[in-house]
Amino acid sequence: MVEVPIPKEKWTGKIGTTIIGATAEDGGTRGKKVVIGGETGMPFLSFEGSIVNRPAIAGEVIDTLRDYPLLARKAFGDAVEDPVQWSKAWVEKYGVDLICLKLQSTNPEEENKSPQEAAETVRKVLAAVPVPLVVYGCGHEEKDAKTMEAVSNIGAKERLLLGHAEESAYKSIAAASMANNHALIAFSNLDINLAKQINILLTDFGVKKENIVADPLMASLGMGLEYSYSVNERIRLAALMGDSMLQVPMVCDTTIAWKAREATEENDKLGDVDVRAAWWEATTALAALVSGADMLIMRSPKAVEIVKKALHELLGGD
Amino acid sequence: MSCSEVIEVPTAMEIFKLLPKKNCGECKFPTCLAFAMQLANQKAKLEDCPYVSDQAKATLAASAAPPIRLVKIGTGSNAIEVGDETELYRHEKKFFHPTAYALIISDSSSDDEIKAKVEKAHSLRFERVGQLLKMDMIGIKNDSGNAERFAAVAEKVSKMTDLPMILVSDKPDAMKLAASKIAAKVPLLHGANLSNAEAMAAVAKETKCPLVVYEDTSLNQLADLVAKVKTAGVEDIVLDFGAKTLKDLIEKSTIIRKISVKKIFRGLGYPIFVYAGEGERAILRGLISTMKYGSIVAFDDIDPATALPLYVLRQNIYTDPQVPIQVKPDLYAINNPNEKSPLLFTTNFSLTYFTVVGDIEKSKIPVWLQVIDTEGLSVMTAFAAGKLTPEMVAKALEASGAKNKSKRGEIIIPGMVARMSSKLQELTGLKVIVGPKESSGLPKLLKSLE
Numbered sequence: 197m198v199e200v201p202i203p204k205e206k207w208t209g210k211i212g213t214t215i216i217g218a219t220a221e222d223g224g225t226r227g228k229k230v231v232i233g234g235e236t237g238m239p240f241l242s243f244e245g246s247i248v249n250r251p252a253i254a255g256e257v258i259d260t261l262r263d264y265p266l267l268a269r270k271a272f273g274d275a276v277e278d279p280v281q282w283s284k285a286w287v288e289k290y291g292v293d294l295i296c297l298k299l300q301s302t303n304p305e306e307e308n309k310s311p312q313e314a315a316e317t318v319r320k321v322l323a324a325v326p327v328p329l330v331v332y333g334c335g336h337e338e339k340d341a342k343t344m345e346a347v348s349n350i351g352a353k354e355r356l357l358l359g360h361a362e363e364s365a366y367k368s369i370a371a372a373s374m375a376n377n378h379a380l381i382a383f384s385n386l387d388i389n390l391a392k393q394i395n396i397l398l399t400d401f402g403v404k405k406e407n408i409v410a411d412p413l414m415a416s417l418g419m420g421l422e423y424s425y426s427v428n429e430r431i432r433l434a435a436l437m438g439d440s441m442l443q444v445p446m447v448c449d450t451t452i453a454w455k456a457r458e459a460t461e462e463n464d465k466l467g468d469v470d471v472r473a474a475w476w477e478a479t480t481a482l483a484a485l486v487s488g489a490d491m492l493i494m495r496s497p498k499a500v501e502i503v504k505k506a507l508h509e510l511l512g513g514d
Numbered sequence: 515m516s517c518s519e520v521i522e523v524p525t526a527m528e529i530f531k532l533l534p535k536k537n538c539g540e541c542k543f544p545t546c547l548a549f550a551m552q553l554a555n556q557k558a559k560l561e562d563c564p565y566v567s568d569q570a571k572a573t574l575a576a577s578a579a580p581p582i583r584l585v586k587i588g589t590g591s592n593a594i595e596v597g598d599e600t601e602l603y604r605h606e607k608k609f610f611h612p613t614a615y616a617l618i619i620s621d622s623s624s625d626d627e628i629k630a631k632v633e634k635a636h637s638l639r640f641e642r643v644g645q646l647l648k649m650d651m652i653g654i655k656n657d658s659g660n661a662e663r664f665a666a667v668a669e670k671v672s673k674m675t676d677l678p679m680i681l682v683s684d685k686p687d688a689m690k691l692a693a694s695k696i697a698a699k700v701p702l703l704h705g706a707n708l709s710n711a712e713a714m715a716a717v718a719k720e721t722k723c724p725l726v727v728y729e730d731t732s733l734n735q736l737a738d739l740v741a742k743v744k745t746a747g748v749e750d751i752v753l754d755f756g757a758k759t760l761k762d763l764i765e766k767s768t769i770i771r772k773i774s775v776k777k778i779f780r781g782l783g784y785p786i787f788v789y790a791g792e793g794e795r796a797i798l799r800g801l802i803s804t805m806k807y808g809s810i811v812a813f814d815d816i817d818p819a820t821a822l823p824l825y826v827l828r829q830n831i832y833t834d835p836q837v838p839i840q841v842k843p844d845l846y847a848i849n850n851p852n853e854k855s856p857l858l859f860t861t862n863f864s865l866t867y868f869t870v871v872g873d874i875e876k877s878k879i880p881v882w883l884q885v886i887d888t889e890g891l892s893v894m895t896a897f898a899a900g901k902l903t904p905e906m907v908a909k910a911l912e913a914s915g916a917k918n919k920s921k922r923g924e925i926i927i928p929g930m931v932a933r934m935s936s937k938l939q940e941l942t943g944l945k946v947i948v949g950p951k952e953s954s955g956l957p958k959l960l961k962s963l964e
């Protein structure tokens with residue numbers, strides 16, 4: 197019989213791992229910690245020996261519903277009114293690995309909640325659910341500096357994943373993460389060189405590589421997904437080929453899929469809108485995973501369910 | 515069969531060994547070695563040497579063949595071409611032949627069901643950023659086990675559609691009857707397997723139709739079967755390795771693509787067919803195959819709400835990484851404008867242009883739309899990259915004579931580039947109206963201006 201060769205690459209590089217969450221033995225209160233990264237090959241190719249840790253899924257929780265689409269609320273009902281109830285629904289009903297808490301209410305141009313109020317929300321969510329937390333500010337540079345400092349302190353022993361540092365603003369958030377040994381998201385704008393640059397800046401500043409998770413900006417299906425897909429692949433390939441400054445796990449925020457109008461518009465020709473929106477996000481998520489994501493931040497429980505099924509099969513289940 | 519199937523890309527030295535070594539110069543290169551070096555770099559053609567032996571020709575032709583065979587299915591403008599890919603990752607160059615999607619109809623369905631399914635296949639199409647996204651093929655499956663019924667349904671459906679067809683049966687007699695009825699449409703025959711390979715290959719050869727080779731135990735078995743079918747004289751082959759799970763699907767597809775494009779192994783250099791089935795699992799198979807090297811994906815059923823994301827994924831993945839999908843920069847007349855109609859501008863990125871035009875058309879209000887050449891970048895991306903400046907807008911307006919078409923003395927600009935207002939006003943003398951950040955807000959603004 198013909199012997200078909202298995203084209204196993206001899207990669208010299210390996211993706212580092214990052215731990216999120218701390219259990220009692222590390223002084224925290226999480227029921228379980230989440231470990232991401234560690235690949236030694238391109239995604240889902242077991243013949244390259246690549247799958248170490250199952251990619252993790254974080255459920256999105258926002259502390260204001262200002263920009264949250266009505267369509268997305270359906271799955272949670274009134275729970276979205278309260279970050280604690282919302283987080284519990286994610287964990288208890290939909291089995292996510294982490295909660296991603298976005299503290300948008302701190303935006304000085306909108307609700308302008310104080311850093312203390314925001315930190316209090318973090319404390320409540322930590323008390324209500326056993327999973328590790330990802331925490332974002334509102335995107336306003338000066339305010340986030342204060343908010344994230346307060347968050348860092350209130351979750352001191354919990355090893356949060358803090359979002360995010362970018363080239364133009366990284367020092368205060370890096371300091372907030374270093375102060376209490378939290379992990380940190382290094383954001384860059386759809387460009388492999390920028391992805392490397394922010395990691396260099398952070399490590400020069402003193403952040404340890406095992407504390408960094410890269411966010412190369414996932415563009416939505418139909419809104420530039422192809423750019424993200426290829427940037428992610430290039431980052432992962434470069435890392436495996438030995439570029440140590442790119443050897444960190446990757447997170448992709450697929451809630452951006454809800455910004456694509458085709459995903460959420462009512463239009464009979466395009467089929468059921470609930471189904472379509474869920475698949476729009478699930479498709480974006482699948483493209484993120486296949487191109488290298490180790491962790492997803494997701495909005496739709498239905499999309500989470502689809503992605504979990506896909507992961508189950510991709511990792512060898514049937 | 516032995517490892518003689520494994521052919522590495524020939525080096526100049528290897529080619530040189532096969533040449534006549536006359537150094538006569540008739541190939542327009544001074545020596546055989548110089549010619550060999552040009553051949554290795556694909557800068558010369560073997561035919562240029564009049565003295566190469568047939569054996570050398572055969573050896574070199576085999577290694578010069580495209581890594582994945584181009585297979586054509588159907589005829590006319592709807593014909594499908596799959597295969598002929600050269601890359602593992604799209605950023606290395608691009609992916610050339612988009613995954614084709616097929617809807618499968620059972621020949622044990624009633625005539626009404628068959629008609630409805632054909633109509634469904636035709637209705638699963640959407641216009642998006644100037645491209646038509648559609649179901650590309652219709653397949654007929656021989657569930658009835660009856661050759662006459664199979665042939666009758668194939669013939670009937672072939673009259674109802676212009677789409678290329680697939681015939682699915684493992685019975686050579688049924689396949690022969692059906693294929694002979696619609697051979698002029700060059701359907702894809704699915705297919706040959708371990709027990710029917712010779713007879714199926716004969717049908718494919720006789721009807722000159724491409725043939726799927728199906729074998730789900732291992733790629734080794736599949737390669738053996740492919741070699742057998744090839745020996746029987748069939749060249750246009752499509753592979754079906756009968757993926758059982760998504761893991762199986764992504765791994766085997768990757769192995770086949772990689773060994774083919776890297777020319778590590780030539781026996782599986784053919785397009786891949788995936789039977790997806792129906793339901794959520796089928797969509798997942800479709801999505802994975804679209805990203806990872808599937809050429810044809812067949813569904814038993816699919817709905818618009820899941821077909822659209824699937825089609826859009828294909829459109830994204832198969833976009834040329836060097837060239838964003840763009841429209842011609844120009845002054846566009848929308849909804850029959852006149853001198854009193856407002857003037858707006860946007861960029862020539864297709865996604866931007868069609869989103870904006872869609873919103874304007876919804877409002878039914880006539881406008882002049884100046885499309886700026888931003889090399890296919892969106893508003894914000896172009897602005898951030900310095901490819902959408904007030905100077906460029908002013909110049910484009912001048913060149914198109916827009917100010918003579920719309921005589922309101924105003925221009926509406928995208929809300930995202932409010933920062934260019936005063937400069938643009940200064941350069942054009944037009945009053946600048948800052949529009950909404952998202953063009954979905956345009957109808958409201960346009961109405962307020964009426």
Ligand code: B12
Nearest residue numbers: 385420860866891892893894895898899928949950952953
């Ligand atoms: C995909 C993408 C890219 C792709 C390019 C895609 C393309 N062909 O344009 C790539 C990867 C190449 C890219 C590169 C860059 N990008 Co970019 N990119 C994006 C992304 C993810 C989506 C853009 C998109 O397609 N939007 C969809 C289209 C339809 O939007 P649009 O053109 O703006 O049109 C809307 C509105 O403007 C409005 N509108 C349009 N026309 C009109 C007309 C009128 C009259 C009105 C009223 C309204 C209106 O309606 C439309 C629909 O809502 C965005 C982030 C995001 N999620 O938005 C960043 C983004 C636009 N990019 C950004 C940047 C900074 C860049 C880079 C400079 C950085 C880099 N990475 O190097 C480069 C520059 C490119 C270069 N040098 O060539 C920034 C811009 C920041 C800023 N505020 O200036 C953004 C916002 C990301 C961010 N959050 O930082 N990018």
Ligand code: SF4
Nearest residue numbers: 537538539541546563
């Ligand atoms: S024509 Fe053929 S034989 Fe003559 S130099 Fe060229 S390669 Fe050699």
